[in-house]
Amino acid sequence: MAYPATYRFTKDHEWVSAEGTVGTIGITDFAQQQLGDVVFVELPAVGANLSAGESFGTVESVKAVSEIFSPVSGTVTSINAQLATAPELINQDPHQAAWLVKIELADPGQLAQLMDAAQYETFVAEEAH
Amino acid sequence: MTETAASAELRRTPLNAAHRQLRAKMVPFGGWDMPVEYSGIVPEHRAVRTAAGLFDVSHMGEIDVQGPAALALIQHTCSNDASKLEIGQAHYSGLLTPQGTFIDDLLVHKFADDHYFLVVNASNQDRDFAYLAANNPMGARVALVSDAYTQLAIQGPRAIDILQPLTDVALSPIRYYWFTMGKVLDIDAIVARTGYTGEDGFEIYFAPEHAERIWGALLEAGRSHGMIPCGLGARNTLRLESAMALYGHEIDETTTVLEANLGWICKLEKAEFLGKDVLVQQKQTGLSRKLVGFEMIEPGIARDGYPVVADGRTIGHVTSGSPAPFLGKNIGMAYVPMACAATGTEIGIQVRTRVVKARVVATPFYRRPKA
Numbered sequence: 156m157a158y159p160a161t162y163r164f165t166k167d168h169e170w171v172s173a174e175g176t177v178g179t180i181g182i183t184d185f186a187q188q189q190l191g192d193v194v195f196v197e198l199p200a201v202g203a204n205l206s207a208g209e210s211f212g213t214v215e216s217v218k219a220v221s222e223i224f225s226p227v228s229g230t231v232t233s234i235n236a237q238l239a240t241a242p243e244l245i246n247q248d249p250h251q252a253a254w255l256v257k258i259e260l261a262d263p264g265q266l267a268q269l270m271d272a273a274q275y276e277t278f279v280a281e282e283a284h
Numbered sequence: 285m286t287e288t289a290a291s292a293e294l295r296r297t298p299l300n301a302a303h304r305q306l307r308a309k310m311v312p313f314g315g316w317d318m319p320v321e322y323s324g325i326v327p328e329h330r331a332v333r334t335a336a337g338l339f340d341v342s343h344m345g346e347i348d349v350q351g352p353a354a355l356a357l358i359q360h361t362c363s364n365d366a367s368k369l370e371i372g373q374a375h376y377s378g379l380l381t382p383q384g385t386f387i388d389d390l391l392v393h394k395f396a397d398d399h400y401f402l403v404v405n406a407s408n409q410d411r412d413f414a415y416l417a418a419n420n421p422m423g424a425r426v427a428l429v430s431d432a433y434t435q436l437a438i439q440g441p442r443a444i445d446i447l448q449p450l451t452d453v454a455l456s457p458i459r460y461y462w463f464t465m466g467k468v469l470d471i472d473a474i475v476a477r478t479g480y481t482g483e484d485g486f487e488i489y490f491a492p493e494h495a496e497r498i499w500g501a502l503l504e505a506g507r508s509h510g511m512i513p514c515g516l517g518a519r520n521t522l523r524l525e526s527a528m529a530l531y532g533h534e535i536d537e538t539t540t541v542l543e544a545n546l547g548w549i550c551k552l553e554k555a556e557f558l559g560k561d562v563l564v565q566q567k568q569t570g571l572s573r574k575l576v577g578f579e580m581i582e583p584g585i586a587r588d589g590y591p592v593v594a595d596g597r598t599i600g601h602v603t604s605g606s607p608a609p610f611l612g613k614n615i616g617m618a619y620v621p622m623a624c625a626a627t628g629t630e631i632g633i634q635v636r637t638r639v640v641k642a643r644v645v646a647t648p649f650y651r652r653p654k655a
Contacts, residue, residue, distance in 0.1 A: 192325060217607050220585075
């Protein structure tokens with residue numbers, strides 16, 4: 156699966172895409188492959204404040220619990236309610252339908268500090284080796 | 285996520301290359317480089333419940349106990365009553381400390397009056413062997429023979445139909461927890477109707493040089509029956525749904541046979557065995573805690589080690605917790621005080637920052653339909 160060219164990525168395998176001051180956050184295809192079948196997702200409440208690099212939720216497979224770290228800081232404006240009943244969406248469409256939260260970005264400048272798609276692809280190639 | 289650094293020191297079963305060729309996800313387990321999943325824990329788990337699965341369990345240890353004192357050594361060190369076994373029969377047992385707690389759990393197979401074959405956990409095998417040797421004043425001949433065997437488990441309702449064309453042994457007459465010697469393909473094997481999944485099935489033992497041939501033949505024969513290769517991930521969820529203990533989780537050197545709800549393998553009427561005094565005492569005075577099964581009644585997944593809470597206090601810990609892929613529930617096992625051990629009791633599981641409600645339920649969680 157290709158990593159969308161307009162997204163930014165973290166070393167913890169989250170992605171963020173920004174439109175104006177709205178950021179959408181999810182986990183990458185590499186992350187879902189490592190996790191296996193996702194069976195449970197725990198997300199913050201609307202209004203919660205996320206800090207870059209801090210845990211804001213968990214994604215669980217049958218075998219493991221994985222924390223999700225926020226790529227950037229901001230305030231949660233909506234969560235993907237579909238994941239409560241269909242957590243397997245994360246395996247099926249991690250970069251689109253299975254977005255986790257939308258936030259109002261506190262500082263759009265933080266995006267520039269993250270990896271672009273090409274850099275992330277190189278990063279996971281090394282990690283997988 | 286990356287285990288490459290550690291994997292150099294890990295032991296490999298003769299099927300390591302075969303697992304990698306099948307693109308299994310490999311993990312370190314008990315000192316071995318083992319497949320945790322191939323197609324995924326959920327499809328593998330379901331295949332075993334509805335069709336069949338093939339497991340490489342060659343990491344398990346095997347110990348031969350022979351000589352006129354063989355039975356005496358097993359009777360002295362193990363909780364079950366091996367004098368009741370007939371030739372060709374096996375049973376589940378505990379290798380006990382003098383405190384009535386577990387050095388290991390194991391299967392005891394009776395080959396002959398003076399020959400027993402023990403199957404033990406991978407990570408405990410060296411310790412088990414040393415413990416048997418150290419508690420053997422009767423002079424039985426004890427040998428660690430793990431390197432002489434590859435062990436495969438064919439588990440699920442279709443296992444018998446898959447294995448039968450490949451063996452000269454008539455499988456149908458073999459009763460549950462009985463075994464026989466025969467050929468699989470043209471290779472000498474022990475064929476036992478045992479398993480760790482809660483399904484009907486077989487565990488076969490044979491010389492490692494034939495591992496790839498038999499593995500390949502079984503996979504091929506099983507394909508049309510819906511059999512798939514299964515890893516340790518599904519093995520764990522299958523045994524948990526069946527409420528079978530896993531060493532290091534439900535049982536260890538701090539848990540007695542009775543606390544672990546394994547009174548059925550603890551034959552206190554035997555003349556003598558290590559830990560008997562403590563267990564007799566425990567039975568008389570009553571237990572203070574007990575292993576129970578629970579299911580989550582609010583959204584959340586219990587995991588190994590999570591605290592069990594009641595009235596704001598920690599009253600125990602989860603020994604194993606996981607989604608149950610066939611039941612579609614989140615289940616677990618835990619030691620709790622007797623006051624909280626009754627079926628139906630509501631308990632809390634501390635899931636990170638939240639306390640999630642759960643209920644004590646009867647075990648096993650899953651019982652296979654009668655054939």
